[in-house]
Amino acid sequence: DIVMTQSPDSLAVSLGERATINCKSSQSVLYSSNNKNFLAWYQEKPGQPPKLLIYWASTRESGVPDRFSGSGSGTDFTLTISSLQAEDVAVYYCQQYYSSPLTFGGGTKVEIK
Amino acid sequence: QVQLQESGPRLVKPSETLSLTCTVSGGSISSYYWSWIRQPPGKGLEWIGYIYYSGSTTYNPSLKGRVTISVDTSKNQFSLKLSSVTAADTAVYFCARGSQVFNYWGQGTLVTVSS
Numbered sequence: 001d002i003v004m005t006q007s008p009d010s011l012a013v014s015l016g017e018r019a020t021i022n023c024k025s026s027q028s029v030l031y032s033s034n035n036k037n038f039l040a041w042y043q044e045k046p047g048q049p050p051k052l053l054i055y056w057a058s059t060r061e062s063g064v065p066d067r068f069s070g071s072g073s074g075t076d077f078t079l080t081i082s083s084l085q086a087e088d089v090a091v092y093y094c095q096q097y098y099s100s101p102l103t104f105g106g107g108t109k110v111e112i113k
Numbered sequence: 114q115v116q117l118q119e120s121g122p123r124l125v126k127p128s129e130t131l132s133l134t135c136t137v138s139g140g141s142i143s144s145y146y147w148s149w150i151r152q153p154p155g156k157g158l159e160w161i162g163y164i165y166y167s168g169s170t171t172y173n174p175s176l177k178g179r180v181t182i183s184v185d186t187s188k189n190q191f192s193l194k195l196s197s198v199t200a201a202d203t204a205v206y207f208c209a210r211g212s213q214v215f216n217y218w219g220q221g222t223l224v225t226v227s228s
Contacts, residue, residue, distance in 0.1 A: 001175075038213070040214045042158075042215075048220075049207055049209075049218035049219065049220060050158065050207075050215070051218075052214055052215060052216045055213075055214045061216065093157065095158075095214070097213035097214060100173075101160055101173040101174060101175065102160040102173075102213070103160070104157055104159070104160070105157070106157045107157050107158075
């Protein structure tokens with residue numbers, strides 16, 4: 001199984017400041033034949049199901065604000081919130097879909113400082 | 114707008130079988146993959162398995178053959194059965210659309226395993 005490790009476990013960021021979440025996979029999730037990284041990011045707010053933010057490591061899902069961006073390749077990935085808003089308080093998960101079983105990171109809790 | 118809704122018993126006894134159904138509305142279950150994902154209280158997400166509308170399935174080996182996912186296209190539903198449950202199976206169970214990424218989710222239902 002591919003193990004997904006997120007860091008930090010939690011972070012507190014001032015409104016309007018940048019938030020950066022890291023995700024590392026235990027093996028590469030880059031598929032060489034199409035040069036795509038099989039990596040997604042989700043946002044989970046209390047009492048709600050996770051919401052897909054980004055797939056293919058950097059493609060925003062329709063309707064997701066452009067302050068959310070994903071980057072990275074191979075085994076190291078980053079989710080960046082460029083200017084934190086109050087509504088961004090949530091737990092964020094990365095997920096690999098390169099191989100079965102699909103696996104998620106442990107989550108990063110983002111709070112307002 | 115596609116909507117998913119989980120239904121089923123919220124309390125299951127140890128060693129019995131957990132059974133949940135996901136009803137899809139606002140779109141057809143056909144031509145898509147459908148998944149079950151769970152989240153123990155205060156913990157992270159675990160993918161359980163998925164089914165194609167035709168009936169083909171893939172499961173997480175960590176559940177050691179206890180899982181069965183089925184589909185009923187006539188009712189626009191798919192279902193989860195998890196046998197021989199223990200307290201470790203207590204979780205919020207989500208149904209979702211997809212086999213790689215999940216862009217539509219049910220609200221989730223908390224299933225507690227307890228005598």
